[in-house]
Amino acid sequence: MDVENVTALHQAPIASLQGRFSSIRTTLLSQILGRIGSGIIVLWAAITLSFISLHVAPGDIVSLLIGEQIRTPAIEAAIRAEWGLDEPLIKQYLSYLWRVLHGDFGRSYVLQTDVATLVLSQIWPTLKLTGAALVVAVVFAVVSAVATAGLRWPRRIAGGMELVLVSTPSFWLGIVLLFVFSFTLKLFPVAGDRNFAALVLPALSLGLSLGAVIGQVLREGLERALEEPFALTVRSWGANALTLRLRHGLRHAALPAVTLTGWLIGNLLSGAVITEQVFGRPGLGKITVDAVLGKDLPVVLAVAILSAFIYVVLSTLVDTLYLLLDPRLRART
Amino acid sequence: MTALINIRNLTIGFPKGHEANVVVRGLDLTIHRGESVALVGESGSGKSVTARSLVGLTGQGASVTADVFDIDGENALNFHERKWRQLRGSKIGFVLQDALVSLDPLRRISQQVSDALGNGGLFSRRDIHDESLTLLNSVGIPNPVQRLPQYPHQLSGGLRQRALIATAIAREPALVIADEPTTALDATVQKQILDLLAERKRAGNTLLLISHDLAIVSRLADRVLVMRNGEVVEEGPTAEILSAPSHPYTRQLLDAIPSATSRGYRLAPDLGSVVSSSPAENPAVIGQVERLKVLLPAKSIDPKRKMLRVEHLSKHYGSGAAASLVVNDVSFDLSAGEALGIVGESGSGKTTVARIVLGLVKPDAGKVSIDGQPWSELSEGQRRAHRAGVQLIAQDALSSFDPRYTVERIVGESLDSVAVFGAERRRRVLEVLDSVRLGPAYLNRHPRDLSGGQRQRVAIARAFAPRPKLLVADEPVSALDVSIQAQVLDLLAELQAASGTSLLFISHDLGVVHHLTDRVVVMKEGRIVETGNVDSVFSAPRHSYTQSLLEAIPSIA
Incomplete structure (x- = not known):
């Protein structure tokens, strides 16, 4: 074929495409920056809201902050100084914002300790648990969807299993797992957070129901993708069924599943509270429950802001992942 | 070997x-x-x-x-x-x-x-x-x-x-x-x-x-x-x-192939008033192998009455550096009973012109008048009373229907605006369905139960039901097979001639346009590059773009 000739024919469209191509990278970056920007606004709103809630709650602030601790003039003076309660409201707000931004969440008068240190010491076990649960969920969903999509009986069996998992409360699943694997088979420890083995059962009980939900969405997406004309093209190249599913179908199916996962991770955090109790694990769940029961407001506020922070980080990640998965979204300005 | x-x-x-x-x-x-x-x-x-x-x-x-x-x-x-x-x-x-x-x-x-x-x-x-x-x-x-x-x-x-x-x-x-x-x-x-x-x-x-x-x-x-x-x-x-x-x-x-030589003649044998349910079995085997030269009914065009007048239309999308002028100083008119084709490749602005004519998009500059009355300057509230006079046939009929409606309701809905209800409405629906060769058995069908050709025929019936002055057809046959396209084009030509409705026909297919329309407007990158009688434009194109479009048409050697 006469390449010269074809080049001439295409001169005009190329010029416009070149322009578009170079701008794609910058659009992607600006879109991600936009997402981060809106995340920061959400965080600022969360901090502000916690400040407002402290001030509009009934009763005076000092007794709110003290919680169930005995009120002495010395403690009261310390609180007044720490929160700047004699200053104008706007100044209180700004200094609160400033402190939170520097990771200073104040002092818990119930536990007689610095809130930030307390939360930081407990956040690692919780992150480990939710992270492991997420891995369980994603692995379960991908395996179940890829192995059964489009196959009549396997998909029915997997679908039924997922329905059972979704409708099982995670604490009950946890108790059943404990009974079978810890008490009867003695394969995993009953409680605590000493080693990796101690993480297995909590992660399973927390992650499986999440995986079941994602699996359903992933399977539907995969089946839809395998019906698309491009699937026929890929098969006409001689690709085997697994390649088609993993390399082509899964990415299409991941688009709705990723959105859903972003939403569900929020659930994972609150689910972790219960799972930590069932398995006697340390973590944010335990201190949150204790703080709520002990009316330890500084700790509750810190956990609330931290949850908002984690949520914002994750949803920004999900949005970014979405842009990376689907190049068509990047082109739209 | x-x-x-x-x-x-x-x-x-x-x-x-x-x-x-x-x-x-x-x-x-x-x-x-x-x-x-x-x-x-x-x-x-x-x-x-x-x-x-x-x-x-x-x-x-x-x-x-x-x-x-x-x-x-x-x-x-x-x-x-x-x-x-x-x-x-x-x-x-x-x-x-x-x-x-x-x-x-x-x-x-x-x-x-x-x-x-x-x-x-x-x-x-x-x-x-x-x-x-x-x-x-x-x-x-x-x-x-x-x-x-x-x-x-x-x-x-x-x-x-x-x-x-x-x-x-x-x-x-x-x-x-x-x-x-x-x-x-x-x-x-x-x-x-x-x-x-x-x-x-x-x-x-x-x-x-x-x-x-x-x-x-x-x-x-x-x-x-x-x-x-x-x-x-x-x-x-x-x-x-x-x-x-x-x-x-x-x-x-x-x-069934529409072209210059098929002008004025039917492309397919008449479907007849009673139609079987399967389109594939439909075109009856005809006895003779000779080309059927069945004339289409003649149109009566009144060149003095301008049903549509488009003057210096411009429209851009986007803003700042990304702004692009999709319609650039476009003017044309359409007489009563006439069929005007707009041809051009994708991106030429022809669909935007159609949307402006339909009053769905507001032009940046220029104006549209219909039957001598202002149209594009009207507010939507003022325009609504006259909307029945301008109807659309879209490319994808299925997505232009409410999937839960029956054929009767789909066609009947277009009569809301001309306040035809009850027995009178049913009579009119049956009448237009009959004119597209769909019998009363189709009244209770749903769009998804119809073949592509039947859907497009329902869309035509719906468009003609309120007796519009002007019909805008945007690529109405480009998703159809040649033989189904032939049936749809025949119906469109027949109904247009019988009703005297003016037709604005948008297509990228020059053969279809040559077969069906009287005058043609050739658009490229938002501008009109050539316009005139369809025979003279296509037999002696003056603009190089029209020539390249015509050369690109594959023809049976």
């Missing part, structure tokens, strides 16, 4: 309830090396399924039986999936229509080409890159280095289709199957793809072409098999079949 493909008595069926639904019956197909063979027929004729059976991709549950089914000397009847996989891509390549959906939209061209190369770890990364560049070059993609990292949606329609062809020929298969390779492409782009395929044919490559378009077939195929309802009705050398068809159905397919 043995034939590359040798098939005797092929039958393909799909399970449908308890009985099998046979889609291909007793088909014989032989393809020799270096030969170019075409399977022709309307949708549902079994041509695509036949093609897919050659690569073992007929789909789940299909039963494929044959007396002989040899591919390159091997009996493919007892091929396992593994054997088929080895054959796909290496021995037989497959090109589908519309690369926008036939390539994976989420993967780069480079990834897809290397997927198609399917090296199994034999080549290095460098080799694959070089090999991909050579491939893209060989299908005439300029600047392949720059194209490789791009995604399908970033390529123009023509380049996309070339990339798809590149993946099909990546492993130099002995046979390439092209299933409607140019459907959904603009005429000039279609010509480029046909040139590419013709080039490959000249180089001695073997091609199986699947198409409903006889003009394309005449350019590429040495031999034609005409299929209908799963059977081959006629077979022979292309020139012979197209110049002297011996089967009435082939004659009918040839007659």
Whole structure:
């Protein structure tokens, strides 16, 4: 074929495409920056809201902050100084914002300790648990969807299993797992957070129901993708069924599943509270429950802001992942 | 030498309830090396399924039986999936229509080409890159280095289709199957793809072409098999079949092609007032093989009454540096009873003009008046009272219907605006349905139960129901097969003449426009480049763009 000739024919469209191509990278970056920007606004709103809630709650602030601790003039003076309660409201707000931004969440008068240190010491076990649960969920969903999509009986069996998992409360699943694997088979420890083995059962009980939900969405997406004309093209190249599913179908199916996962991770955090109790694990769940029961407001506020922070980080990640998965979204300005 | 493909008595069926639904019956197909063979027929004729059976991709549950089914000397009847996989891509390549959906939209061209190369770890990364560049070059993609990292949606329609062809020929298969390779492409782009395929044919490559378009077939195929309802009705050398068809159905397919010579005549035999439910069985076999020269009713055009006047219309989308002028100083008018065609490629602004005329988009500058009355300047509230006078027929009828409505409700709804209710409404609905040859049995049908042609006929009935002054048809037949298109065009012409409605007909298909309209406006990049009587513009185009559009039309030699 006469390449010269074809080049001439295409001169005009190329010029416009070149322009578009170079701008794609910058659009992607600006879109991600936009997402981060809106995340920061959400965080600022969360901090502000916690400040407002402290001030509009009934009763005076000092007794709110003290919680169930005995009120002495010395403690009261310390609180007044720490929160700047004699200053104008706007100044209180700004200094609160400033402190939170520097990771200073104040002092818990119930536990007689610095809130930030307390939360930081407990956040690692919780992150480990939710992270492991997420891995369980994603692995379960991908395996179940890829192995059964489009196959009549396997998909029915997997679908039924997922329905059972979704409708099982995670604490009950946890108790059943404990009974079978810890008490009867003695394969995993009953409680605590000493080693990796101690993480297995909590992660399973927390992650499986999440995986079941994602699996359903992933399977539907995969089946839809395998019906698309491009699937026929890929098969006409001689690709085997697994390649088609993993390399082509899964990415299409991941688009709705990723959105859903972003939403569900929020659930994972609150689910972790219960799972930590069932398995006697340390973590944010335990201190949150204790703080709520002990009316330890500084700790509750810190956990609330931290949850908002984690949520914002994750949803920004999900949005970014979405842009990376689907190049068509990047082109739209 | 043995034939590359040798098939005797092929039958393909799909399970449908308890009985099998046979889609291909007793088909014989032989393809020799270096030969170019075409399977022709309307949708549902079994041509695509036949093609897919050659690569073992007929789909789940299909039963494929044959007396002989040899591919390159091997009996493919007892091929396992593994054997088929080895054959796909290496021995037989497959090109589908519309690369926008036939390539994976989420993967780069480079990834897809290397997927198609399917090296199994034999080549290095460098080799694959070089090999991909050579491939893209060989299908005439300029600047392949720059194209490789791009995604399908970033390529123009023509380049996309070339990339798809590149993946099909990546492993130099002995046979390439092209299933409607140019459907959904603009005429000039279609010509480029046909040139590419013709080039490959000249180089001695073997091609199986699947198409409903006889003009394309005449350019590429040495031999034609005409299929209908799963059977081959006629077979022979292309020139012979197209110049002297011996089967009435082939004659009918040839007659269905709209062109300059078909102007004023029917394209298809009349459907008759009573219509059977299956469109495929519909066009009755006619006795004579001669071209039917049945005149369409004459139109009465009143050149003094301007039904539509468009003056200095401009419209841009986007803002700042990204702003683009999609309609640039467009003026034309349309007399009562006249049909005006707007032709142009995708992106020429013709659809935006249609939207402005319909009052759906507000122009930046210029104005539209209808039957001497202001239109585009009106507020939507003022315009609503007159909306019944301007009706639309869209390309995709199905998505223009509420899927839960019955045909009666779909057609009847357009009578809300002219306040026709009750028994009177039912009478009018029956009347317009009858005029598109749909009987009372269709009143309670839902859109999804109708064939593509029937849906478009319902859309026509709906548009004519409130007796509009002006009808805007935006690519109303471009999603239809030639033979269904012929029926729809006949109905449109007939109803337009009978009702005296003015027709604004937007299309990228110059043959259709020449057949149906009286005057034509040629648009390019938002501007009108040429306008005039359809015969004089198409026989003696003055603008080079019109000339290039006309040259791109494949015609039966």
